[in-house]
Amino acid sequence: MTEDRFLLTIIGQLLAAAPVTLLILLVSAVLATLLAGVLTACAASGSRVLRLLSAGWTFLFRGTPLILQIFMVYYGLAMLPWIRQGPLWFAFRNPIFCSCLAMTCCCSAYIGEVFRGAMKAVPIGGIEAGRACGMSRFQLLRRVIMPALTRIALPSYSNEVIMMVKSTSLASTVTVMDITGVAQGIISKTYRTLEVFLCAAALYLLLNAVLTAAFGLWARRLHIARRTSAR
């Protein structure tokens, strides 16, 4: 096989694995963002129990390596009888589900911190004005807090999503055949370590570039760039 053909086949095989990486990324990014919203709401709530719960969640998932969390969900939880004999065993047996679950929990803690920081930066005057106009809590959230929060949090949020792209590669450690998993598979057959890993790295960079561009477009639409350049 000629050199060019070999590289093309590698890239083809890696591209075929890209949907798995994208699936894990998409599912866990969406769920982590929702969960982060819940965590932020808990952190801002009047209930002490909810605040403690949110702080404890963040402490646990930011203080331990994601790879350990993935192993815990995939291998550790399988040891518990109520998981093994429970109705959700079919899900916990699936490494993709377990990776998504661990990543959702882990990244929700990081994104929650981003939201919490942004929440503090939401101008209080706007909230007071909205309240003075007689907005309900929900209206206030939708019309005043959310738009401001989105603008403030977007740059850090996009960073977190880029970090998530990198984290998806950890799914390969629990037998998921994502880009990294397939790359390792090809290497164990061909021993062409450098070429294969470099192709995989290039794919991740491409994915990051696309995401960065998309977030950049979004930021432009929100006029974040204009606001910062005005300084």
Place this chain on the structure above:
Amino acid sequence: MTDLSLLGFGADGWGRLLLAGCALTIELSLSSMAIGTVLGGLLAWARLRGPLPVRAFAAGYGIVLRGVPELLVILLLYFGLPSLIVAVWAAMGWSAPGLPPAFLIGSIAIGLVSAAYQAEVFRGGVAAIAVGQLEAARASGMTGLLSFRRILIPQVVRVTLPALGNIWQFNLKDSALVSVIGLAELMRISLVGAGSTRLPFLFFAAAIVLYLAMTTVSDAVFRALDRALDRGRAEVQR
């Protein structure tokens, strides 16, 4: 019910091994942090003061090393570097070396990634220092090295400390990835323990507790350092 004495320090307890794993995790994080600081400092300098090609290289380095999964960097260095070395060695007519030591490769891999992040932090730190200060240093006759040591470093360290604390936490957690190349740090020990006792939940829970302890302690250390460095400044500002 699971037997907690498995985690103890008795004859069949894993306590000693787990603690040894913690020690190796910390050593690995320290050495990769050090590599990252030296290389990150050079990269920051290259981006701020270097000629155009050097600047472009440093910027590209940041984009690549911050965009590629750490796991891939570790695997690439561990399995890719030897094949490169073997090729070079063979070309030189030397006998092929074996696999490189996992600790060295692990700390270089994490260090290379850490350097990319630290470079960004240092760049921001230098930018936070007023240009006038460096000009004043030069005007009062300080050489580049002296103003670097007396003016730049003390302030950059103070400004960047919180961000460096964050990077340290990432280093600590990234060190768990080095378990994939067989280094017996905490993650690896807990995997081995989980495998040989068939009690993964117990061992991963123990590892979670130990990692939390390490991140909590290092967080406290960085906070204390931050307070110590900020002491004089707080007085001046008031």
